[in-house]
Amino acid sequence: MGLFMEISVLLGSMITFFVGGWVWFIRKIFRDYEANNTLVQLFFPTVFMLSCTMFELIIFEIAGVLSANTRYVYWHIVLYSMLLLLVLVIPFYLCYFVLSNSPLVKSQWVRPLSVLTWGGYLFCFWKIGDPFPILSPQHGLLSIEQSISRIGVVGVTVMAALSGFGAVNYPYTSMTIFMRPVSKGHIQAIERRLLQNMDLIVAKKKKIALAKREQLRNPNNIENKSGRSSVWNLFRSSSSSDVPGVDIAALKSEVLALEEVGRQLFLECVELQGQRERLLWATTLQGKFFNFMGYFFSMYCSWKIFISLVNIVFDRVGRKDPVTKGMEIAVHWMGLDIDVQFWSQHVSFFLVGCIIVTSIRGFILTLTKFFYAVSSSKSSNIIVLVLAQLMGMYFISMVMLMRMNMPLEYRTIITQVLGDLQFHFYHRWFDVIFLVSAVTTIIILYMTHSHLPVPDDLHHN
């Protein structure tokens, strides 16, 4: 292809990614907030665009589209801009926004303080690299290997934690044997208790309101009291208002206790409704399919956990990627006569494509849910920046780890571009964090599962 064609293809895809990221951001993630700071809004689609371009380049590498030279140059452009954003620009804006939102800092101090904090952040970022054996010693101070290695550590941690959590959580939520049955009667009983509780609270608040009103109307009693010493006031405090037997302080503490009970009941009700909806969904066709897939996934996850353990204990790193290994098995053990070259390219293309798409989709869904759960109108800017940062780190580490899934001839471009990193350290680190995250999730789910409400209120009607 001519140079002009190649550049236009690349630019066209970049613009598509940018617009896609922008639309997704405005419509789905930021839909409840007013976007008044345009610069912050731009970061998220930009990081998204750069990440997708990296994946696109990998696909092009396998499929052989565009000349090798163009790909190489383009890799460098994308990588450098990504690094610039992730290491320099976004952290600066983060410091600035955190400081300007915090009530402790006066407005004229915000700028110099944010530059200082930014400097501190860069120092810490540097120090992250020290305890890890991630670099060969012959690299200079400002090479991209330094930054990529550190970004890689953070990104791989996030990725492994999410994978571990997802690997355990997905079978748990989609398989019906884990779902406890919830009856209509149970939910109705809890709702009735909730409304009873609300009525109690309202009754007490009415008494408090009346007592306060009487206090306002008959202030002479209060004046009498103020003349006495404080010791007598202590004894008199039990009948502080004029309506006999009405004690505002005691009522208020009772109300607080009732409100706490009300909150617990409400949350229990929400939890039960959610479970009931999940049970109903499980009877649909989609639910049945997911349940079926859940069995496969749980097998895959147990195997993965086991393999991670084995890798760590025996300090083993797989040398061959799954595609080549699959080919070998097919040829040697099953005697199939296939053209290894041809098929390995297509299969790895397919495999890598699948991994990319499912990872992006999974990441996007998690991100959206997380944003809804955590955001508020004050902190939405900060959270968007944090998410953009995380996304960039996540995708860079994914590129790094994907190296293991590609056959040898396609690995060279990644090795060339990302530099001479100790890749097997990252795989080991991934295994460790994956194991820790999966085991933690199992423990947490086990504990919450055994504490699910048992329908015993049916007897109390």
Place this chain on the structure above:
Amino acid sequence: MSTFSAHPNEINKVKVLVVGDSGVGKTSLVHLLVNGEVLTKSSWTIGCSVEVKIHEYREGSPGHRPYFVELWDIGGNNSHKSTRHLFYTSVHGIILVHDLANRKSQQNLRQWLVEVLLKEKSNPGSRDALVDNFDAEQFGALAKVYRANKIPVLVVGTRLDDLAETRPTASLPRTSPAFSASSLADACSADELSVSCLDVRSVAPGSGNAVKLSRFFDRVIDGQIHCNGRPGPLYSGQPNYGLKMRYP
């Protein structure tokens, strides 16, 4: 000044819902209205928190009597949508709260009104359908549903102090006419208020806001009396279990 025996069983009550997006300041607003002071420690409302105010109905006229106004402040968290509908029974008035500094919260007021009026136990997915497909025709239907219900509505915008900071020259943010709180207020013939929950003077007695609030509460009580033909149900000791639940 007539003396009323201060027993809860002899004073009538009305129930007013305070709804709006999460974080707009409903709890601060209710605290300001009921206690006349600024809420210092605010946290997310889980479920519903109730405050009771005694409103002097028709003060200064022969029909003067005190009324309990129950302000039910509903937590705006999206994930609690499935259970919120429990609180929407026998409502006499609705206060819609939005954030003046956040235009989207104005647009979402329509969804809130629909949710309360229709007492729908909606799925999380249906919210998107309402937002994306909202148009004038649907809005006409909303007005019809509203008029059929005849529940008085009040629209309150909070964070007036924030707005003054960020946009010192503008008065109120200009939203597209179809979605602004003002058009909603017009359609429901509701009053509109702008307050700052950090400023006690926003609702000080005698201020314009206080007058509008008092008028709103009077309308709510009027509606309740008219609905029942006589001064409303006395607060009895028996809680009312008129639960209207629809399960699939």
